[in-house]
Amino acid sequence: MGKVKIGINGFGRIGRLVARVILQRDDVELVAVNDPFITTDYMTYMFKYDSVHGQWKHHELKVKDDKTLLFGEKPVTVFGVRNPEEIPWAETGAEYVVESTGVFTDKDKAAAHLKGGAKKVIISAPSKDAPMFVVGVNENEYKPELNIVSNASCTTNCLAPLAKVIHDKFGIVEGLMTTVHSITGIRPKKLWMGHHQRIGEVAGLLHSTSFLAVLEPLRLLERSCLL
Structure with missing residues (x-):
């Protein structure tokens, strides 16, 4: 083949x-x-x-x-x-x-x-x-x-496998998720060839439990749930 x-x-x-x-x-x-x-x-x-x-x-x-x-x-x-x-x-x-x-x-x-x-x-x-x-x-x-x-979102790929293990074992009634990840390509602050200068000023702060960090690509997720 x-x-x-x-x-x-x-x-x-x-x-x-x-x-x-x-x-x-x-x-x-x-x-x-x-x-x-x-x-x-x-x-x-x-x-x-x-x-x-x-x-x-x-x-x-x-x-x-x-x-x-x-x-x-x-x-x-x-x-x-x-x-x-x-x-x-x-x-x-x-x-x-x-x-x-x-x-x-x-x-x-x-x-x-x-x-x-x-x-x-x-x-x-x-x-x-x-x-x-x-x-x-x-x-x-x-x-x-x-x-x-x-293949869904990066947040889903981070949360869903862990949530499935917990739900299959104990059962999740409800939950709250806080996620932190880097600025993505759809937003106007990027690294460019040549200067490689990060722009620390973030356009459009999100006032919620989803935060955009001026960092290299990462995924940090906190999960609280009632079993």
């Missing part, structure tokens, strides 16, 4: 980390990346030098041209298409597409990748209508006929 071929739409933090995982496995293969907002030079820089996960040391990464990255001798096709319907996944043989832009999170929008030749789409964010699965909680409910799924 051949390797499962994967394409990534959106080469931000999640897209880059998915690529890192794929490139360290033998059963899957990264064949294409689409991101209309960054160049191949910028893709290479941000992939190689991650301030949390460290420098990439497994394969030499270089730019072959504006349409191709080389991981060692392995070419990965790069597209810069805004409309997901127009991304030619079929040309690269991509069967599974990781939708990690944070934009196309409902089924209708994510289904655009199927028109480009993909067979399955995994949304890396919560979805209002696509089935959501969390490993350790409900992945056994996945059915082969599902072609668009979501």
Whole structure:
């Protein structure tokens, strides 16, 4: 059985980390990346030098041209298409597409990748209508006929496995959760290539039990519940 071929739409933090995982496995293969907002030079820089996960040391990464990255001798096709319907996944043989832009999170929008030749789409964010699965909680409910799924949110992946263990053992009547995580890509304070200066001024403070910290990516969760 051949390797499962994967394409990534959106080469931000999640897209880059998915690529890192794929490139360290033998059963899957990264064949294409689409991101209309960054160049191949910028893709290479941000992939190689991650301030949390460290420098990439497994394969030499270089730019072959504006349409191709080389991981060692392995070419990965790069597209810069805004409309997901127009991304030619079929040309690269991509069967599974990781939708990690944070934009196309409902089924209708994510289904655009199927028109480009993909067979399955995994949304890396919560979805209002696509089935959501969390490993350790409900992945056994996945059915082969599902072609668009979501892996829920980072908060859900942090909370749900722990909550399931407690609920299965003792039963949870009610609970309160406080979560702290870093500023995400949808907010206007980021690290940029070159200066790497953090902007300490946070735009839009949230007055609730959900807090955004000006820190590197992290997840801290406090759970109080009545059993």
